[in-house]
Amino acid sequence: MDLNGDGRVEGIIGALGEWHRDEVIVVDGGGAPLLILNDTLSSFSQGRVDLVAVPGVADAVLVNQVGDPGDWHSIQFIWMEGDRFVSPQGWLPKNSLAHGQGYAIRPDGTVDITGSLAGYTFVRQYRMEKAPPESSWPYQAVLVSQEVTPGPYPTSAADLLTAVFLARWYGLTDQLEQYIPDPVVREAFLNQEMDEIRYWPLPVQVGRLVEGETGPRIEPASPGDDGAVEFLAVVQQYEGGTYRTGRAVIATAEDGRMVVTDLEILEQGWSL
Structure with missing residues (x-):
């Protein structure tokens, strides 16, 4: 598949769409590694990598979740732009990782980070966009809304x-x-x-x-x-x-x- 739209083929080695402890490796057309995910898991963590499209952002986005599948865990959105991989900053202060129990992508390209605790449900909606020129990160995640609902x-x-x-x-x-x-x-x-x-x-x-x-x-x-x-x-x-x-x-x-x-x-x- 072409992850960055340059006409060259990249490949993904490893299981997608499920939780496990194995590495997921993005390779170029010659098989050389470009990105390795799930390579630093702790003894009590698992990882999951999904390949999704985010409207208005990229057609091929890797969503890497790491932690306990049944608990709140880190969620990172990564895609290839040219010869580099980019990931938005700002889901949380000073952080390129969101934190929740799951995510959902809306038709307009905004992303919901979801979680629950003591019967309460949490939905934080973000928009991923280009960061200002003075930023040290190419993309940023901007909080659009937050809903906290008792259960x-x-x-x-x-x-x-x-x-x-x-x-x-x-x-x-x-x-x-x-x-x-x-x-x-x-x-x-x-x-x-x-x-x-x-x-x-x-x-x-x-x-x-x-x-x-x-x-x-x-x-x-x-x-x-x-x-x-x-x-x-x-x-x-x-x-x-x-x-x-x-x-x-x-x-x-x-x-x-x-x-x-x-x-x-x-x-x-x-x-x-």
């Missing part, structure tokens, strides 16, 4: 507290009324300063707080007799992240839903 009501303490923080992080404060019915507790939580999610959301960890080498961490533990649990909520940054530790009391409402009856932030800081 089924949480059924575990971890999902409930994750949903609480997701509603706070993304400004869906009306959702907090069902998670934290007490207006005094809810207002105190809303008054807490929170960091902006600029990368991807992480689940809130629930259990028992212990001190680790690079900051607090959570060990598995059952709720106390009063329904109290300790938690760790982290906001991903370019390197490391900011965290909030706290204590929450979880009870069962009259209709059978799990609700937060008390919530206290104990500490906040930065961890690697």
